[in-house]
Amino acid sequence: MAQNGLLQSDELYKYILETNVYPQEPEPLKEIRALTASHQLFFMGTSPDAGQMIEMLLKLTGAKKTLELGVYTGYSLLLTALTIPEDGKPENKGGFDYVYVDADKINYLNYHEKVVKLLKVNGIIVYDNTLWYGSVAKSEDLVPEVLKQGRTSVLQFNKALATDPRVKISMAPLGDGITICRRVY
Ligand SMILES: C[S@@+](CC[C@H](N)C(=O)[O-])C[C@H]1O[C@@H](n2cnc3c(N)ncnc32)[C@H](O)[C@@H]1O
16 A cells, blocks of 8 residues: 555656665665565555655754654654764653654544644654545545544544644655644744
């Protein structure tokens, strides 16, 4: 599913990955991605094209204090650790510059309520899977059973986020869709 991203052409996604993403992907991330590929739930790993955008955001914002919710084989966590400065660190207290949320979709709104309060003003939250394998734009009867519950949660979440005055957002159709969220006050 997320293997091919959200683009309708596999060739186009392959082109993006091979031309733009893989040449700049750090070696330890290539290794994790290769190890994850043979796992039954390989599709849960953060997509490398989304990872490339996250790296860009971390560098541009100079993020140091970071938090991640939902760790699988650790692609996104390692990416963060490799990108933030030497004196930066993954944290579990408040005052975050950057939070990445990629856990159970049913709790995204609960996570948002907590995380937004722990984030510095102008801090960034990135939510993964906010296009939920493209199912958000399909009518429910065309959505495979296995995606339905997640789709309902993601639809509610996207709607709530778009009207939350505490944040400005940008939905980027990378990987399975990431919503980049900046706390404004
Ligand atoms: C999509 S994967 C995360 C992938 C990760 N970004 C990576 O690149 O490896 C979601 C992870 O969240 C974990 N998870 C699900 N519900 C959770 C919860 N309530 N609390 C903590 N982790 C949870 C799952 O076990 C899974 O490992």
